[in-house]
Amino acid sequence: MIEGVPDPPSERGAVWTREELVMALRIAVSSDGIDPDRPSFAVVTLADLLSRAVLQGGRPSSPWTRCPRAVALKVLAIRRALVEPARLVRLGREAVSVIGQFEGRLDRLRAASVEAEALLEWRAAPSRGPVPSEGAFRVDRTADPSLVYALRLEGGATTLAAGTAEGRDLFKIGRSGDLRRRTAELNWGFPSTLGLRWVPFSASPMMTAEAAHALEQSLLVGIASRGWSVGGEFAMARVELIGELLVDAGLQTIMRPAAAARRAKVESVNPGGARQRRSRSAAAPRTPVGRASAVSLK
Numbered sequence: 001m002i003e004g005v006p007d008p009p010s011e012r013g014a015v016w017t018r019e020e021l022v023m024a025l026r027i028a029v030s031s032d033g034i035d036p037d038r039p040s041f042a043v044v045t046l047a048d049l050l051s052r053a054v055l056q057g058g059r060p061s062s063p064w065t066r067c068p069r070a071v072a073l074k075v076l077a078i079r080r081a082l083v084e085p086a087r088l089v090r091l092g093r094e095a096v097s098v099i100g101q102f103e104g105r106l107d108r109l110r111a112a113s114v115e116a117e118a119l120l121e122w123r124a125a126p127s128r129g130p131v132p133s134e135g136a137f138r139v140d141r142t143a144d145p146s147l148v149y150a151l152r153l154e155g156g157a158t159t160l161a162a163g164t165a166e167g168r169d170l171f172k173i174g175r176s177g178d179l180r181r182r183t184a185e186l187n188w189g190f191p192s193t194l195g196l197r198w199v200p201f202s203a204s205p206m207m208t209a210e211a212a213h214a215l216e217q218s219l220l221v222g223i224a225s226r227g228w229s230v231g232g233e234f235a236m237a238r239v240e241l242i243g244e245l246l247v248d249a250g251l252q253t254i255m256r257p258a259a260a261a262r263r264a265k266v267e268s269v270n271p272g273g274a275r276q277r278r279s280r281s282a283a284a285p286r287t288p289v290g291r292a293s294a295v296s297l298k
Contacts, residue, residue, distance in 0.1 A: 016074065019116035020050055021098045024071065026113040028079040029106065036076060039068040047071040049117070052124035146212035148175050148219070149203040150246055151183065152239075155196040171235045171242060172198060173219050175212040179203060202243070202251040219249055 016024070027034075027042050034040070039047070050066035078095065081087040088096050102109040153170040176182035183198055190196045206212040216233075222245060223229050228237040235242065243253065 015092075016094065018094060018098060019119050020066075021078075021095050022102075022109070022112050022116040023050075023120070024075045025078055025098060025102065026109055028075045028082065029109065031075070031079075034072055034076040034079060036069050036072040039072045043072045043075060044068045049120055049124060053120045056124050056126060146175050146177050146206050146209045147179050147203050148206060148212050148215045148251065149173070149179050149182075150201045150219075150242070150251060151186070151198040152201040153196060154199050156194060168236045168238055169242075170230070171201065171237065173216060173223065173233045173235065175206075175209070175216045177209075200254045202246045202253045204249070204251040215249065219246070222249075 023046055027040075027046065031040060031042065034043070047066055047068040047070070050071065054066055077087070077091060078099070081091055081095075081099065088099065091099075102112065151172040151174070153172070172186070174182070179200060183200060187197045204215070206215060220229070220233060223235045223237070223242075226237070226241075226245075228235040228242065230236050247253070
């Protein structure tokens with residue numbers, strides 16, 4: 001209460017929030033004269049904002065709650081406390097904290113008042129949702145090169161698939177723009193104690209992701225028709241049988257260094273057999289890269 005000036009009934013002992021006090025402090029330090037009977041435009045504008053925020057916030061209110069005169073009285077009390085610090089204790093703990101935080105820091109007070117006003121406007125809005133917007137948007141997708149791959153599960157695979165004990169292996173068919181990254185992602189899901197890992201078995205580069213998708217789907221259809229599918233993109237088959245299917249589809253076997261060394265050793269011992277294998281492989285139809293529609297799954 002200000003000496004000689006009665007408070008509006010509902011504002012006696014009213015609690016002001018930090019945001020309200022920041023806005024009032026901003027007016028107090030930037031206005032020379034505060035007249036509760038003739039509130040300035042800044043006071044009237046602030047009173048309108050604060051009263052709307054109180055109303056939308058469901059706080060108890062009356063015609064005097066945050067009315068222009070009540071706001072002018074609060075601003076006047078803050079301004080007098082700035083001149084006479086002994087009056088600070090009458091403003092309450094929150095007001096003392098706000099004044100102390102921005103004392104001599106007008107630039108920080110300006111920035112804080114902008115934030116406080118935005119928050120109060122949000123509280124005063126009848127609807128908190130965003131403003132509706134209409135219009136068209138466009139998304140461009142590029143056809144990047146991709147790989148169709150077949151991964152072979154190595155390790156104690158019998159813990160996951162009993163059929164591997166019958167001489168069959170578990171394979172995964174898929175497509176990716178980065179086979180090394182994709183293999184690492186899949187292997188990350190195995191607990192290290194299982195000793196399981198996916199290893200690239202064969203792959204074929206395709207010019208576009210669409211062509212890779214078509215080839216992948218054709219392979220999965222062929223695998224299912226042979227009774228090798230175990231659900232989704234997974235297959236269980238003998239290595240030599242699924243290898244023939246993949247070669248016919250245009251996928252090239254990926255040989256690791258150790259396997260390549262063993263093959264070179266075998267060919268050096270039996271060159272005739274090597275030539276025979278090469279000629280048989282050469283006779284197999286190959287699918288040109290990027291021509292997924294030409295894949296023949298016999």
